[in-house]
Amino acid sequence: MNTNFIEFKNISKIFPGQQALKGVSFSIKKGEIHAILGENGAGKSTLLNILHGVFPPTSGEIFINGDLVSFSNPYDAIKSGVVKVHQEIILVPEMTVMDNIFLGFEETRLGLLDRRNLRVRTEVMLKSLGCTFSPDERVKDLNVGEKQMVQIAKALELKANIISFDEPTSSLTNKEVETLFRAISQLKQKGLTILFITHKLDEIYRICDRATILRDGEFITTYEVEDLPKEKLIKSMVGRDVAMFAKRHRDCCVDWQTVVLKVDKLSGARGFRDISFDLHKGEILGFYGLVGAKRTETMRAIFGADPRLSGSIEVFGKSVNINSPTDATDNRIGLVPENRKEQGFVKEMNNLDNISLASLKKFDRGLLQDNKRKWKNAELLGKVVGLTPNNPAFNTSSLSGGNQQKVIIAKWLSTDADILIFDEPTKGIDVGSKSEIYALMEELVHQGKSIIMISGELPEIIGMSDRVIVMHDGKIAAILNREEFDETTILAGAVGGRN
Amino acid sequence: MNSMKFFKEYNREIGLVIALIFITVLFGSINPLYVSIGNITDIIDQTTIYGLMALGMTFIIIGGGIDLSVGSVLAFVGVIVANMLTAKIHPVICILAGIAIGFLVGSINGFFVAKMKLQPFVATLGSMSMLRGFAYVITKGFPIINLPSEYRKMVDGLVYGNIRASVIIFLLVAVICHIILKQTRFGNYVYAIGGNEESARLSGINVDRYKILIFALGVSTSALAAIVQVAKLGTGEASAGGGYELNAIAPVAIGGASMTGGRGGIIGTVLGALLFSGLKIGLIVIGVDPFWQYVATGAVIVIAAYGEKIQAQFSELRRRYAQSR
Numbered sequence A: 001m002n003t004n005f006i007e008f009k010n011i012s013k014i015f016p017g018q019q020a021l022k023g024v025s026f027s028i029k030k031g032e033i034h035a036i037l038g039e040n041g042a043g044k045s046t047l048l049n050i051l052h053g054v055f056p057p058t059s060g061e062i063f064i065n066g067d068l069v070s071f072s073n074p075y076d077a078i079k080s081g082v083v084k085v086h087q088e089i090i091l092v093p094e095m096t097v098m099d100n101i102f103l104g105f106e107e108t109r110l111g112l113l114d115r116r117n118l119r120v121r122t123e124v125m126l127k128s129l130g131c132t133f134s135p136d137e138r139v140k141d142l143n144v145g146e147k148q149m150v151q152i153a154k155a156l157e158l159k160a161n162i163i164s165f166d167e168p169t170s171s172l173t174n175k176e177v178e179t180l181f182r183a184i185s186q187l188k189q190k191g192l193t194i195l196f197i198t199h200k201l202d203e204i205y206r207i208c209d210r211a212t213i214l215r216d217g218e219f220i221t222t223y224e225v226e227d228l229p230k231e232k233l234i235k236s237m238v239g240r241d242v243a244m245f246a247k248r249h250r251d252c253c254v255d256w257q258t259v260v261l262k263v264d265k266l267s268g269a270r271g272f273r274d275i276s277f278d279l280h281k282g283e284i285l286g287f288y289g290l291v292g293a294k295r296t297e298t299m300r301a302i303f304g305a306d307p308r309l310s311g312s313i314e315v316f317g318k319s320v321n322i323n324s325p326t327d328a329t330d331n332r333i334g335l336v337p338e339n340r341k342e343q344g345f346v347k348e349m350n351n352l353d354n355i356s357l358a359s360l361k362k363f364d365r366g367l368l369q370d371n372k373r374k375w376k377n378a379e380l381l382g383k384v385v386g387l388t389p390n391n392p393a394f395n396t397s398s399l400s401g402g403n404q405q406k407v408i409i410a411k412w413l414s415t416d417a418d419i420l421i422f423d424e425p426t427k428g429i430d431v432g433s434k435s436e437i438y439a440l441m442e443e444l445v446h447q448g449k450s451i452i453m454i455s456g457e458l459p460e461i462i463g464m465s466d467r468v469i470v471m472h473d474g475k476i477a478a479i480l481n482r483e484e485f486d487e488t489t490i491l492a493g494a495v496g497g498r499n
Numbered sequence B: 001m002n003s004m005k006f007f008k009e010y011n012r013e014i015g016l017v018i019a020l021i022f023i024t025v026l027f028g029s030i031n032p033l034y035v036s037i038g039n040i041t042d043i044i045d046q047t048t049i050y051g052l053m054a055l056g057m058t059f060i061i062i063g064g065g066i067d068l069s070v071g072s073v074l075a076f077v078g079v080i081v082a083n084m085l086t087a088k089i090h091p092v093i094c095i096l097a098g099i100a101i102g103f104l105v106g107s108i109n110g111f112f113v114a115k116m117k118l119q120p121f122v123a124t125l126g127s128m129s130m131l132r133g134f135a136y137v138i139t140k141g142f143p144i145i146n147l148p149s150e151y152r153k154m155v156d157g158l159v160y161g162n163i164r165a166s167v168i169i170f171l172l173v174a175v176i177c178h179i180i181l182k183q184t185r186f187g188n189y190v191y192a193i194g195g196n197e198e199s200a201r202l203s204g205i206n207v208d209r210y211k212i213l214i215f216a217l218g219v220s221t222s223a224l225a226a227i228v229q230v231a232k233l234g235t236g237e238a239s240a241g242g243g244y245e246l247n248a249i250a251p252v253a254i255g256g257a258s259m260t261g262g263r264g265g266i267i268g269t270v271l272g273a274l275l276f277s278g279l280k281i282g283l284i285v286i287g288v289d290p291f292w293q294y295v296a297t298g299a300v301i302v303i304a305a306y307g308e309k310i311q312a313q314f315s316e317l318r319r320r321y322a323q324s325r
Helices: A044-051 A074-079 A097-102 A115-128 A144-157 A174-189 A201-207 A230-237 A295-302 A325-330 A340-344 A351-363 A371-385 A401-414 A431-446 A458-464 A487-494 B003-009 B011-030 B037-062 B070-086 B091-114 B120-139 B149-156 B165-183 B185-195 B197-202 B207-233 B244-254 B266-285 B290-324
Strands: A006-015 A018-028 A033-037 A059-064 A067-069 A082-085 A162-166 A193-197 A210-215 A218-224 A255-268 A275-281 A284-288 A308-315 A318-320 A333-336 A419-423 A450-455 A467-472 A475-481 B158-160
Touching: A006 A044, A018 A044, A018 A210, A033 A044, A033 A201, A044 A162, A044 A193, A074 A082, A082 A144, A097 A115, A097 A144, A115 A144, A144 A174, A174 A193, A174 A201, A193 A201, A201 A230, A210 A230, A218 A230, A230 A487, A255 A295, A255 A450, A275 A284, A275 A450, A275 A475, A284 A295, A284 A431, A284 A458, A284 A487, A295 A333, A295 A419, A295 A450, A325 A333, A333 A401, A340 A401, A340 B197, A351 A371, A351 A401, A351 B185, A371 A401, A401 A431, A431 A450, A431 A458, A450 A458, A458 A487, A467 A487, A475 A487, B003 B011, B011 B266, B011 B290, B037 B070, B037 B165, B037 B185, B037 B207, B037 B244, B037 B266, B070 B091, B070 B120, B070 B207, B070 B244, B091 B120, B091 B149, B091 B207, B149 B165, B149 B207, B158 B165, B165 B185, B165 B207, B165 B266, B185 B197, B185 B207, B197 B207, B244 B266, B244 B290, B266 B290
Parallel strands: A018 A218, A033 A193, A033 A210, A082 A162, A162 A193, A284 A450, A284 A467, A333 A419, A419 A450
Antiparallel strands: A006 A018, A006 A059, A059 A067, A210 A218, A255 A275, A255 A308, A308 A318, A467 A475
């Protein structure tokens, strides 16, 4: 057996402001299903992207079957038999299954598509994969699992010998997962080599032969999955430097007697179920989970941005009916969304208008707006959040990520919101601004506000939270008090490795 | 505000004024008649109809939409107002009714867009055809004539020297629109919704409601244009305003509004409208074949749109530069 079918040698990747991979070396055997594991930001997707030619490594080499390869784009990789089944579907929705499979690689006879031949081939292929839909079905009418099967069929038709999956089950039903796993086992039988990124431990034990752990862009180890204890696996995913700079500087100020937000058995169409928790006055409640845990979806439903299926919400002991963000802001809830640029601010507007956007009503003076007061308010809040330079006339989009985040926080301070939901508040923000945002959050809870902080960064969650709720696969896996905080425990909940 | 800031803030408007001076000098030097009082009055008179329509369109476009039905609104509201006038209803009531109908039509367009989630282009393409049809149904294809001179005098009579009432109406509405856009909460919402609808929604703004209001207000000025048009022509015709969508959208585009929303202003639109009709009349005055006018105005729109794009790219570059420091 060729032990080094795919060899990563010293792969490093530097993005502006961060090093995503640091000299990663390991190898993958021919014909195995190889899991790549790690926390958010461990470098898993970056590694796959390099393998598939999405971008080149900053340094390092990849060998496939002994040959040095460097694909300059995904199309090159596909031609050499290295195919990725995407997290986001990349098929053309309006075209049929068959046309999608052969798109870009159409076979023609006398310049025309040889449909009859292609159709027969597609049918055979779909049947062998255990698919029940016809080649003539339009892709837009298929569900997520079926779309993945189309991609697998396409990969096979392209004579792929390496297929990688990036969290293929994150939006599948149990039945679809079964079909997918059967198909993957079949690929293995055919001698294909499979790379498999996942956040779910049980999946690793079900189908993977070996697992490689990455942590903070570094290679940690490769395990044989058989007989590997779960605890050992989880431990090697964490265990980072203890030098955390995300930490609280002042005493805990939680008023445990006052529940400001009570969520009871909340379920939503976007995959989260039975979410119940209390948020107390002066508390920072951390929400940890890996990609696909549905933390953002849960918070959007609480904020009224997405519909909820069942469950109730109480604000300050009063049952409220939040069906839109307008209802949420009326109940003095604010949301600092994960995607600042797409959802957080209006890029055509300056700081003055972005800071005032959610609270324009209070500047009404008759039919017009009191612009002087609005300006003073923006200037004052800019100072409170530490905007530098603090100029309301500056265009928000021209500021650094940290300052943009401060503008969005100022927007909610302007509404006098009591409950603030921060979704990945320090994502893509430089180190200096990060600690400023942390200090600001601490200041806010000391002023009697309450914060829910979604974060995928363990140091941030552990350093900042009074309590942590761990989510896994749309459900609450654990609620931990500060004295129970421990990287291994939290991560175990997030990968579904408790119980 | 120091002068640098002024140039930065109003660079588009300054560019338009320069373009306006340029075409005035150009056409004037070819045919001095172009700069005669009579001709300038003509240009301004022409501007009132397009200009009124473009004022409302400014709201719709900054709000991230488009409305193709405004030309048909001109006909539809026009024939209703004309019909009411021939039925001896008091002119003031006819005018108010006309505006109210425009508001209603705009609300329906807005409803299609906000609540039924149709693309503004498609939704208003539908109402464009329907309203035109209604106008023909109402008139059976005949123009409505013999309108009371009292009405015509009220809306389009000379009030001072060569200045017509309709010009005063246009300027007044322009000032009101400018104040609404720049000084009111609603105006802020228009920019926010057009700039980033999701962000506006997540800021607690009732986006659907304001979208409907934007269309309602936007179409109302076209109703006002219909009222002026009827007074100018002395008839109400179902064929009026054919192709006027272009005339309403062009000044907004020339005036520097972003067709994807979030950017633009009334001053730009007014200057754009003046430039637009100045160009049209100038081409006639210097004796260009009328058929070429379409070509020329189309070219100006493309050039203006390209200018807007370049400007956006430039400010993006400046932003990157500012961030990199």
